[in-house]
Amino acid sequence: MSSPIRPYGDTTGDGMVQLSFTLPMPHSKVAEGAAVQLANTMGMDPALVVHAKQMGEEYTFFVVYGRVNHLVDPSTVQVVERDYPLLSPKEANAAIKRSLRRRLVVVGGCIGTDAHTVGIDAILNIKGFAGEKGLEYYRELKVVNLGAQVSVPQLVESAREERADAVLVSQVVTQRDAHLLNTREMSAAFRESYPPDRRPLLIVGGPRFDETMAADLGVDRVFTRGTTPGEVASYLVHRLTTPSSPTTQDRTPQAQKAS
Ligand code: B12
Structure with missing residues (x-):
């Protein structure tokens, strides 16, 4: 106490x-x-x-x-504590292979007019951040990095084309609450374009987000400053390969065959 x-x-x-x-x-x-x-x-x-x-x-x-x-x-x-175990790339790859039996697909980019790609690149690019390799390093992850100034319709289209399991969006500019408005627009578009049980996991990140705002923004998770690629990979594995996780159920090979 x-x-x-x-x-x-x-x-x-x-x-x-x-x-x-x-x-x-x-x-x-x-x-x-x-x-x-x-x-x-x-x-x-x-x-x-x-x-x-x-x-x-x-x-x-x-x-x-x-x-x-x-x-x-x-x-x-009140804070958002990490509620999943931190995995090494080897452990994350093994969990994906065992559970999905295919590569887990991640589509990412900066939406709106935001051109600050350093943050999303730190998470996605092989060179990584803070001594950790980025998601491209993970053998069982397929990473599609759309880069800067991606429009929401473009993002939805790419997510569909790639059959994305997760969509990772970065927002660094916060002037006139652009990060909040863009994120809400993005999450609404995914809700409109997908049935609830088929929607990819929506993750948003940037230095000035409030981690407690995920529900308000309509996303599954918010990551803020200092996030490392390993944390993101571990979260993806936790949400998309753990049997008890609600988003997992419809992404297993069995469920995909049935749909
Ligand atoms: C580099 C930089 C630029 C570069 C960007 C180059 C590039 N390719 O990214 C250039 C010169 C192009 C630029 C331009 C501008 N910039 Co600038 N820029 C910066 C600067 C100095 C560093 C940002 C950075 O790279 N940080 C390092 C990365 C690693 O950190 P990060 O983004 O926080 O990412 C980490 C986490 O947040 C998280 N994360 C981030 N995204 C995501 C996404 C996911 C999915 C996950 C899981 C995690 C995650 O993980 C990352 C690793 O831990 C900042 C000031 C600062 N010191 O932060 C200003 C800053 C962001 N810029 C600013 C501004 C105003 C601009 C301009 C509008 C300036 C102008 N008038 O033209 C333009 C806008 C251009 C545009 N259309 O977006 C302001 C924003 C202010 C605000 N309130 O919004 C800042 C804060 C500077 C300031 N104090 O005024 N900028």
């Missing part, structure tokens, strides 16, 4: 935090005063401007350091 805690900067429990933001005004003493006023309004008191830098002609970036009185209670925090 954990008890409520405070942040600290200099001495344990002193409540000190650091905050950065930009105000739409040139740097001046008034601008610094405005930054302190904002911090005070947010509950930082006292608040000290420790860095101020004019950006272009009309903006100033601030770092403010100060005390808050709020407590956090770790026992009430």
Whole structure:
């Protein structure tokens, strides 16, 4: 059992935090005063401007350091814990071979206008990420990487053509909630194009997603910053080859023959 805690900067429990933001005004003493006023309004008191830098002609970036009185209670925090075992590529390949008796097909890409492919490539490309090989390295996975700026209809079409078991979508740009809107559009399109028991597993990832939003976004799982390919491969195996998993039932060779 954990008890409520405070942040600290200099001495344990002193409540000190650091905050950065930009105000739409040139740097001046008034601008610094405005930054302190904002911090005070947010509950930082006292608040000290420790860095101020004019950006272009009309903006100033601030770092403010100060005390808050709020407590956090770790026992009430809700997170998505990993609820599947981490497998090595060898174990993942063996599980797919044993259960599907064919390669598991993954179609991925960045949807909308998003051209940030480094994240999805980190997961899919053979070179991988953080010392782990990407999904292309797995012998029992067939990976179709559609790259950047894939439209939702294109994605659905490719998923159909490839008979995808899973669709992996990356969204990095979050301006005007583009990542949320695009993801909802994507999941709605898959629901429209597939009967519920035939729909591929929908996975979305990017640095600014909230992992708890999967149901709200209509996807099966959300992955965020720092995700490694091994985690994704293990999740795919868990969801698509474990007999108790609901999405597995209609993808087994027997079920596919029957349909
Ligand atoms: C590299 C980069 C670019 C490159 C992209 C090159 C490429 N081929 O990808 C270029 C120069 C093209 C670019 C362009 C732009 N960029 Co840029 N870019 C970045 C930068 C510096 C790094 C992103 C990156 O590669 N991260 C490394 C990867 C490995 O991390 P990741 O994406 O988080 O991926 C990991 C996880 O999130 C997860 N993951 C990600 N996707 C998926 C998907 C699945 C299925 C799974 C399971 C996991 C997963 O796994 C990955 C590994 O752990 C960021 C700033 C930053 N430091 O993050 C800005 C940033 C993302 N860009 C930004 C912006 C604004 C732009 C532009 C709009 C700029 C402009 N005005 O033109 C354009 C948009 C272009 C477009 N149409 O999308 C903003 C976005 C702000 C926002 N709130 O949305 C950022 C945050 C910079 C900033 N602070 O302003 N950019």
